[in-house]
Amino acid sequence: QTMGHGPARVEIEEHARSVIYHVRYEREGGLLSPFRRALTWLLAARAIAGELSEAEDTLLNKYHELQEVSDTLAQASETISAGEMRLTQFCELTEDAVWVMDDALTIHYANPVLTALADNPTPDLTGQNLAGLFAADGVDAIRQAIQSEEAIAIVELMMPGARGKTRWLRASI
Numbered sequence: 001q002t003m004g005h006g007p008a009r010v011e012i013e014e015h016a017r018s019v020i021y022h023v024r025y026e027r028e029g030g031l032l033s034p035f036r037r038a039l040t041w042l043l044a045a046r047a048i049a050g051e052l053s054e055a056e057d058t059l060l061n062k063y064h065e066l067q068e069v070s071d072t073l074a075q076a077s078e079t080i081s082a083g084e085m086r087l088t089q090f091c092e093l094t095e096d097a098v099w100v101m102d103d104a105l106t107i108h109y110a111n112p113v114l115t116a117l118a119d120n121p122t123p124d125l126t127g128q129n130l131a132g133l134f135a136a137d138g139v140d141a142i143r144q145a146i147q148s149e150e151a152i153a154i155v156e157l158m159m160p161g162a163r164g165k166t167r168w169l170r171a172s173i
Contacts, residue, residue: 097169103146105130105139117169119161134159134169145173 013020091098097114101107110125118133131139138157145153152172159167
C-alpha cells in the first residue's frame with residue numbers, strides 16, 4: 001500500500017526447502033486511482049533517496065576514518081622499520097655477541113661476532129638452536145633465566161670451539 005497499490009491477497013505455497021508467495025492485488029476503480037499510486041510512489045522514492053543519501057554520507061565518513069587509520073598505520077610501519085634498521089646496524093657494528101631467540105631457544109638473528117665466536121662454517125646461525133652452540137649447563141641456565149621473573153639475568157656460558165678451544169661468555173638475558 002505504501003507504493004500506491006490497493007489491498008492485496010497473499011497465498012503461501014510451501015515446498016520442502018522454499019516458500020513461494022503469490023501476491024494478488026485487488027483492483028481499485030476510480031479516476032484518481034492511477035494518480036494516487038503515482039503520487040504515493042514518488043513520495044516513497046523521495047524517502048528512499050533520502051535514506052540512500054544518508055547511507056552514502058555515512059559510508060564516506062567511514063571511508064575517511066579508515067583512510068586516516070591506514071595513514072597512521074603506514075607511518076607507524078615506517079617508524080618501526082627505521083627503528084629495526086638502526087637496531088640491526090648497531091648489532092652489526094658492536095663488539096659484543098648479540099642474538100635474538102624464541103622460547104624454544106631457536107636463533108632468529110645472530111650478529112657477526114657470535115657467528116665468528118661459534119667457529120660456524122655457515123655464515124648464518126638463523127634457525128639453529130642454542131644447544132648446538134653452548135654447553136648443556138649454560139643452555140639450562142638460559143632456560144631458567146627466560147622463565148624467571150627478573151628483568152635481566154646474567155648467565156655464564158661455555159662455548160666449545162674448534163680444535164679444543166673453549167670460550168666463556170657472560171650473557172645478559
